[in-house]
Amino acid sequence: MCFKIIRYLVIAISFGACFAFVPELSFATTYGVKDSKGGFTPKVSVEMGKKEILITKVDPHEKFKSFALILNRKSPALIRNINLVNIEWIASDNHPTKPVPFAGPTYDPNKLRFEEAVTRSIGLKLVDKSARNLFSGKNFSDLFSMYVDQQLLVPQEGTSESDNAVKMGSGRDISINIDKTSITFNDNNIKKGEIINIDNRSGLDQTLGVEIPEKDLLYSQIVRKPEQTKVPREIWDKFKVTADSGVFVVLIPDPDLARLSNLNGKQIQVKVYQGDKVRETIKIPIKTSTGETGTAPESPKSPAVQEQDLKTPTKTAGSTSSAPESQKSQTVGTSPQKPAQSKEQETRTGWSIVGIWILQIFNLVALIGVTLYGAFFLLPKVQVIEARMSKNEMFLHGAREAIREELDKTKEEILRECGVPGGSSELEKDKDLP
Secondary structure (H helix, E strand, O other): OHHHHHHHHHHHHHHHHHHHHOOOOOOOEEEEEEOOOOOEEEEEEEEEOOOEEEEEEOOOOOOEEEEEEEEOOOOHHHHHOHHHEEEEEEOOOOOEOOOEEOOOOOEEOOOOEEEEEEOOOOEEEEEEOOOOOOOOOOOHHHHEEEEEOOEEOEEOOOOOHHHHOOOOOOHHHOOEEEOOOOEEEOOOOOOOOEEEEEEEOOOOOEEEEEEOOOOOEEEEEEEEEOOOOEOOHHHOOOEEEOOOOEEEEEEEEOOOHHHHHHHOOOEEEEEEEEOOEEEEEEEEEEEEOHHHHOOHHHHHHHHHHHHHHHHHHHHHHHHHOHHHHHHHHHHOOOHHHHHHHHHHHHHHHHHHHHHHHHHHHHHHHHHHHHHHHHHHHHHHHHHHHHHHHHHHHHHHHHHHHHHHHHHHHHHHHHHHHHOOOOHHHHHOOOOOOO
């Protein structure tokens, strides 16, 4: 009896350990074709993971003359990082083949469409190689539309994607996501300021409004992501943010202590509209650390104090040494020159200290000027350059694909004119991996 109990405990612990070490378990969703009478024909099974999406045929022997995946335009993160997604075809022995890029020769960047023939493979696996977790917390329909032989596949009733949806209070149920609950300005960020990221994770377009105390700020701006375009100030109280995108708010305080102290206790309000009414208001309080910044006014007095401190010991030293010098003046006639030398040394040391302080103040002003120049002029230019580079990369990719298509057509025409038998059929061979 004890042996049976121990055996059952061991089995239970083993099952628990298996489930504990499996990071993600997702139920498969069946996709198929629905006819006009409501009949459903299953085609593929889809399993969602944090870094992988597994798509397998329901019937391993069925041949798809055309299998297409179209990216959802409401997933800009996936579109921007599609070059970091690989495909692993699954052979008939259930082993994946060598990974190939999703954005390969059969991907159309203009239509965001990937299309291949799937005849011998029993499925494929999409693998996310980026650090963005492009598949995490998403439904398959949020990322792709799937077609088999030019027919749209829909999830089967009873195994819909609602089983994989994010629970209430987390993920896509949250209307917007703000990365800061409060802002504190001190010596560490008074020059570079703070940035608040506001992301729309609801899956739908949202209307937001942002209120900023502009009077006591040196600079404030709202910029859209990922376009890096500024939101006009006249619509800050009410503007639209598309699904799966967002904005960031740039705030740089005024270094003046009086205006900086006025910011203490004020707040930034982010309003979420539903129609013409405010559905939700999120307040972000502003705090200032005046204790650290209030020590600066003491610096101008320090050179005079140091100069007086340097002069007082020399006078005492001269008074105490006057007796020995008077005794030496009886024997040596050089005593009248020493007081003049001590005065010259005092003036030289005083001017050197003042010069050092002037040099430090000049360096500080130059450093502040360079920092402000970089913040106001160089940073926007760098952002614009990055945006242009990303657009150029997409243009070059599209041009490369167009050139490849033109070369294939030219090759086909040359083979046809030369009378090579089977020329066009060689180009139209099945591209599916075994």
